[in-house]
Amino acid sequence: MVTFATHRSLAEELERAFSLQSLVDKSLKKAGPTPSQKTILSGALYHLSCEHASSMLLLIEAKKVGSALALARPAYDALLRGAWVSYCASADQIEQISDKKADFPGNKDISAGVEKAAPAELRSTLSVMHRAVPVAIRHGLTHGGVEQLMHRFDGTTIRANFSSDTVIGFVRLATLVMLGSAIGIARQPGGDLDPIDVLHLFLSSFTQDDTEARAMIDRLADEC
Template structure:
């Protein structure tokens, strides 16, 4: 049967919110919002897996990675880059963005994020764009080993945990005057717990100086 999709079947943003001005604190607020999107995707991943919608769950992994990278990028982007982002002229290139983040932040651990992206990007692209490997796994012609589902849930949980660590980093820098030391100590304790969770998932290595 041949049929034509109705012209009204389309999706797009009608109202452009480009008139809003970004103030000094706004990029960090948007950064925290991006990290919360990682959490939202992780909750959705669990829900979808529980209901047997594994194809949709795997398709969320690349947007999860990109939300994490965007949250970091927002903290280190310069004024011109933020203007382009606000105008919708920016297209995230994860590899280039991570390299920029590492260079401008001086934070060595973000190099691990680059390694993760390089290792995983082909698989992530395939699940979003419906590669042969993605479709054959949903076709019923092969049995999906439980290890692949475990890998999916672990990857999603790890991304959400990394987003939580970055939220604690933001929180440690936004203490009420006079409470800076107490805030840093509280955030440090949370980070210890979060890193321990990553270690329990076998997706992080605790290094001692």
Template sequence: MTIDGDALLEAQQRSHSWMVSCARILDGVTFSTAMRSGVAVALQHLCIEHQQGAYMLIEQNVRGSAFALYRPQFEAYARGLWYQYCASDTDVDRYMQGAEPPRIGKIASDLETVTGYPGSVVLEVKKGSWGAMCAFTHGGAVQVKARSVGDEIRQNYSDRHAAQLLDSTAVLSYLAALAIAAVADDGDLAKELYETHQQIFSHVYRRDN
């Protein structure tokens, strides 16, 4: 197996460990029955599910579709925060009646003002990665280039890029789980999520630094 292949296997193992642990920790969490809380938690739950979807697609070597899930995963996380912290009651009601949420630029700027660190993460990702996310999701040139190999058409995403995607989707899943803990106003839950995530990913963060 190549070095990149080893990195992908390790990322798959980390992602699986986190998915299992996150599901166990969040099982049975209770929170307010208010519509705002329900919307926020449902969107964060979707964010977590998208990580699971990307993992399963990578497992089946359907890599282009896995990359296409990264933008909707990020949007689910950002929208969940916005509806929890920034939206008016009217915004929440209109959303549940089918109205479109704000565009990501407004969501990011509003969140940076209201929520501090989570909002700054959304703004940073929006500034640095949004264009690539859109290209992956909407069939941009990056998707075409990744399946043009000589005179053949076949997907050709590298193991290294697949591993990076898995780690990135796991980070979003972790942030979504923390957001659910915040809605539940459960500091012990947030602490358990943090400690578990650190246990699984700490050596990755040390290596990157």
């Protein structure tokens, strides 16, 4: 399970995440990519990914942690597919998918294409998410695997029993999803967002004690 060292409570982490969400929402509203089948389909996927991340935060706040964690996979998948449409898919593939005449390729093929063609900051964001919550864990969380079931007994009663570190880790994962979505839209042709501004926006939500997170974003900025 994904965890991060932190000196803040879950309530403080959520407050920070909701503040970042508000900033990302405002940034996305400024984006004006040139309309095309590619930007419409990829933009919809980025937006869906960001919506899943926002829902994760709301569910965690409502103490529906299992349902929140179940959204980690669809949030990641939507972001990954958005990157694939932006940088890998052919015009024919985009048309076929948009017209419901074909499905998306499998994630293994999509990931291979994104790794070769997507910009560094988007690749890095996806990579951090994938390493933090590998595909088998994402699958189990979504489809009622042991990753969910073994956290539903506290020794006395059956109830959700995720550690606070795990929950905080997924709050931060949701912020990474929002970061990736904002970067994806910022990279759209004709958009008004600068990817570096998006990275700085994300970085500004972390305080000085988040050395790991700050180092990660600094590396992303250096690769742009």
